[in-house]
Amino acid sequence: xxxxxxxGVTIPIVQAPMAGVSTPELAAAxxxxxxxxxxxxxxxxxxGALTMIEATRARTDRPYNVNLFxxxxxxxxxxxxxxxxxxxxxxxxxxxxxxxxALRTIYKSFADDDxxxxxxxxxxxxxxSFHFGLPALDRIEALKQAGCVLLATATSLAEARxxxxxxxxxVIAQGWEAGGHRGVFDPAAPDDQLGTMALxxxxxxxxxxxxxxxxxxxxxxxxxxxxxxGAVAAQLGTAFIACPESSADTAYREALAGAGxxxxxxxxxxxxxxARCLANRFTEWEASAPAEVPxxxxxxxxxxxxxxxxxxxxxxxxxxxxxxxxAPLSRTMAAADLVALLAREATLAA
Numbered sequence: 001x002x003x004x005x006x007x008g009v010t011i012p013i014v015q016a017p018m019a020g021v022s023t024p025e026l027a028a029a030x031x032x033x034x035x036x037x038x039x040x041x042x043x044x045x046x047x048g049a050l051t052m053i054e055a056t057r058a059r060t061d062r063p064y065n066v067n068l069f070x071x072x073x074x075x076x077x078x079x080x081x082x083x084x085x086x087x088x089x090x091x092x093x094x095x096x097x098x099x100x101x102a103l104r105t106i107y108k109s110f111a112d113d114d115x116x117x118x119x120x121x122x123x124x125x126x127x128x129s130f131h132f133g134l135p136a137l138d139r140i141e142a143l144k145q146a147g148c149v150l151l152a153t154a155t156s157l158a159e160a161r162x163x164x165x166x167x168x169x170x171v172i173a174q175g176w177e178a179g180g181h182r183g184v185f186d187p188a189a190p191d192d193q194l195g196t197m198a199l200x201x202x203x204x205x206x207x208x209x210x211x212x213x214x215x216x217x218x219x220x221x222x223x224x225x226x227x228x229x230g231a232v233a234a235q236l237g238t239a240f241i242a243c244p245e246s247s248a249d250t251a252y253r254e255a256l257a258g259a260g261x262x263x264x265x266x267x268x269x270x271x272x273x274x275a276r277c278l279a280n281r282f283t284e285w286e287a288s289a290p291a292e293v294p295x296x297x298x299x300x301x302x303x304x305x306x307x308x309x310x311x312x313x314x315x316x317x318x319x320x321x322x323x324x325x326x327a328p329l330s331r332t333m334a335a336a337d338l339v340a341l342l343a344r345e346a347t348l349a350a
Contacts, residue, residue, distance in 0.1 A: 002210050002232045003149045003169045007063040007126055010034040011343050012227065014172075014212055015335070016237030017067030017129065018180060018246075018322070019043045024052055026245035028059030029335035034343070036127065036233075037335075042069030043107050043297075046115040053123050063126040065151070068110040071132040071273070072186075074295040076105070081298060087291040088302055091318070097309035103294060103301045111135055121146045129153070132273075133185045134166050141167070151212070153183030155199070156192060160207045168209065172235055173199045175215030179238045179264070179324030181275040187296070191274075197229060204230030218329035220345020227346075236342075238324045242332040251316035253332075255280075261327040270320050272299030278327065281317035282306070 004012070011034035015027065019040030027037030039056055041049035049066070056064050081103045092099045110116055110130070120128065121142050128143055129151035143150060144167065153172045154160040160171045162185070174183045175196025184191055194202070196215035203211040213226035214235035226234040241248050241256055248256075255261070255278050265279040269286035273296035277283065282303070293299050303320065310318040331338065 004036060004063070004127075004233060007149060009036045009063055009233075011339060012233035013223065013339060013342055014038065014065065014214075014233055014235040015240050016180070016214065016235050017042075017065065017131075018237050018241070019067070019069075020320070021241055021246050021248050021252075021322070023245060023247050024055035024059055026240060026243060026335055027056050027064050029243075029245050030240070030339055031060045031062040031064045033336040033339035035339050036063060036065055038065035038067055038129070040067045041116075042067060042110070042131065045107070046113070046119040049116060050119050050123060053125055065127040065129050066120070066125040067129045067131060068116070068135075069107075069132050070111050070130045070135050071109045071296055073109055073112055074105045074298050076298065077294065078102075080292055081294045083291040084294050084299065085302060087289055088306060091285065091306055092309055095309045095313040095315065097312075100302060100305050103298045106297050106301050106304075110139075117142065120148070124148060127151060129172065130168075131181065131183050134163060134168070137166060153214075154203065155182060155184050156194060157199075157202045157206055159183075159185055160203045160209060160211075164207055164209045170212060170232070171203060171207065171209045172212045172214050173203045173231070175199050175213075177216030177276075177325040178214050179276045179327070180322040181271070181273055182266070184274070187268075187273050196226070200226060200229045200231050216324050216326040218324075218326035220342050220347070222326070223342060223346040237322075238327050238330060239338065239342075240335060241323070242330050243335040243338060245335050249319075251311075251319065252321050255316070255321050256323060256327060256330050257332070261323065261330065264323055264325055264327060268293050268299075270300065270303040272296030275320070275322060276324060278321040278323050280319070280321065281315075282319075
């Protein structure tokens with residue numbers, strides 16, 4: 001049995017954490033339907049994370065996943081950040097707004113957050129997953145001692161092997177097709193941009209860890225294909241954005257349902273790290289941006305400010321509408337109904 005089966009997850013479907021879009025309501029609905037629901041706590045502090053965990057626990061007695069960001073500590077560079085703000089100024093001026101006077105590191109990496117670690121050891125959620133890297137071995141050991149099953153995103157065989165060596169229980173093999181932030185450990189290093197099919201097979205054949213396939217999977221046929229490649233489960237994110245339990249706003253939902261869903265772009269401009277989103281005015285501007293983007297998540301401070309100014313003026317083309325390449329296959333229904341449909345489709349697609 002896989003670690004997820006040992007926990008009682010009966011359907012091999014993981015709902016991606018999607019910080020800012022996933023909610024306790026969404027995670028609980030997926031878990032109650034037999035999959036593994038997830039909440040993303042990487043963009044909040046320990047108190048906010050505990051509130052989300054307690055809200056999820058109040059809605060389900062089944063396993064759920066809590067996702068953390070483990071990015072390298074952001075290195076502030078006032079000169080680079082000012083150049084970025086100067087480059088963005090014309091965008092702000094379109095909406096009669098001023099860019100921030102300075103940029104902040106808007107949230108900590110789990111690698112630096114002792115309060116988050118202490119809270120998680122005490123709360124002991126059933127599953128914890130890491131994105132952007134791996135925490136120090138003592139943090140991994142503390143969470144394992146608390147009884148948590150640990151997952152980590154890997155975009156290459158080397159990252160999967162590092163997760164195995166660190167004592168991680170399962171690896172999320174994230175292909176280039178995936179929406180949202182790419183989980184590369186080092187965004188400055190060369191990226192082979194492996195697709196989901198190739199990456200899953202590499203991890204299955206050349207790593208000892210069970211693999212969860214992620215990237216471009218939207219329906220039961222995709223899940224069945226992932227299982228045929230040797231994955232023990234499939235992680236779907238974009239497929240759940242249109243569910244009423246997600247916190248996606250109206251503009252996001254409309255964009256996902258429109259012709260623009262056929263066009264996604266990998267961008268650094270929004271947050272400072274590569275992430276796949278629906279192509280929009282921000283990604284179009286990035287192609288000719290005259291400055292180097294600041295570190296993640298410092299750049300995100302500017303991106304969020306610009307989106308707020310644009311939305312206040314009725315413009316929705318500067319948001320972080322994360323989506324994978326399978327976005328045109330999105331369907332709108334309650335999360336539990338979607339899990340049930342995906343399970344039926346996966347059986348029929350065999």
